[in-house]
Amino acid sequence: MDLETPPPDLYGRPGADRFLRRMTAFADWYNPLMGRPGVRRSPRRPAARPVPPLQLVVTVHRPVAEGVVELRLADPGGDPLPAWQPGARIELTLPSGLVRHYSLCGDPADRGTYRIAVRHLPDGGGGSAEIHDRLHPGVRLSARRPRNGFAFCAEPAVLLLAGGIGITPLLPMARQAQHLGLDWRLVHVGRSAESMPFTEELRALDPDRVEFLTELTPAAELLARAPRGAAVYCCGPAPMLAAVQRAFDPAATRALHFERFGAAPILDGQPFTVQLGSEGAKLEVPADRSALDVLREARPGLPYSCHQGFCGTCKVRLTAGTPAHRDRRLTEEDRAAGAFLPCVSRAAEGETLVLEV
The missing domain is CATH 3.40.50.80 (Nucleotide-binding domain of ferredoxin-NADP reductase (FNR) module)
Known part of the structure; x- marks a missing residue:
């Protein structure tokens, strides 16, 4: 997702939202402070718990256009699904283990089902083929709750x-x-x-x-x-x-x-090298290609999904070299621990990154 001009506030109003501006300034001051040694967090505030994945079952699988199928997904027990807004995506983990993102295209008022539509891509990574050929009614799969990076601001x-x-x-x-x-x-x-x-x-x-x-x-x-x-x-x-x-x-x-949908063109890349382990093969990454594309030629089973640096599916471990992180997913702690997203992140010209893949 790219946003050329973000909305001035959460509701798309033309004027700046003073409350949000002040809250952002406070967060910019407060968050680094809480990360300093010797500063303790309030013992009354419990640590955030990981959100469990949704468990879904396919209820409808039908063609809606040439090469396109519609899937409807529901809670196996009939419980209401988490709410969403236009523009939201859902991350599905398919029975094969592949992770893919799809936009929700149903009615947000319908809390009983999620609807997606998937075009079959013969030269894709296998996710669309699996959905077309194997995800028939009764198949169960897991998903992350809807996230929205393409919010509709309902301008007049x-x-x-x-x-x-x-x-x-x-x-x-x-x-x-x-x-x-x-x-x-x-x-x-x-x-x-x-x-x-x-x-x-x-x-x-x-x-x-x-x-x-x-x-x-x-x-x-x-x-x-x-x-x-x-x-x-x-x-x-x-x-x-x-x-x-x-x-x-x-x-x-x-x-x-x-x-x-898919990777953005690389306009300012520099050629660099990735090495498969400390003693593995060295692979040249051209200025106009991603490290993920090059790595998948040597490791076809390397997982991936969004190609845009926000899902984290393609994460590998960096053991040597100086990266240029371009993702929107990893925290500074993740990066310090060696996490690297080869779908968008790169390195300076002539640099060699040693990766565990």
Whole structure:
């Protein structure tokens, strides 16, 4: 997920939130203080307990477009599921052990089921194939509670731009925009009408506000659909996101929020080397590739998921070398202990990182 212009406060209000600003300043002062030697935490405050994973069962597995299946997941005992908001993702641990992230595309008001939609990727890492071929009704799996790095701020006017399966986080946003009476538009771009899921569901919200395109359309023309002063939410393949970013005019629209599926392009990388253990093979990492991509060529079973440095699935141990950490997951304590996320983190030109993989 990337956020071009974060909302000024938790509710997307144009003015700065003084309370949150003061709380942030207090936290910046207080947190380092509590980490100093000799400073003890209050004995009345219990240590945070780890949140147990959710246990889910597949209740529905059905095709919703060419190469796309919909899954509905529920608590095996019928208990309500944790609440979520449009834009949220869920992290699933599949029966094979693979960990994958998927946007929730159902109705947040439905606490009985989570809904995801997954496109089959023949050249992917196996997660989509497992979901298509093996996750039929009755299969159980575990999940982390929903997290949201692509929050919908419900600005008065919004344009939702979806590319392919990128419709999944935007569908709940369109539903909420319609419910709130916002001035909204949605454009879904796909390679064919048959490959685009949930078209009838979107049309049912308001056919005059939804447009489906199967021809290559310049990003500037897509952005021209935005109401004046609208916020733009975009989710889709990397080329689409890059084109929208280049064409975005902040003078005409309020903000650009976007989420990418897959790794961001590496624009400022330097070539470096990773070594498999203290006596293992040395692998060259080019300036335009990630260490994870290179490592997986030598270790195909190396786990991964988000490619964006926030899930931690690909974590390996660094035993020598000076890294350039670029992730959004590891704490300073994790990094000091040698944790390294090769999906996004790198090293300076000519540096060698020794990794235990």
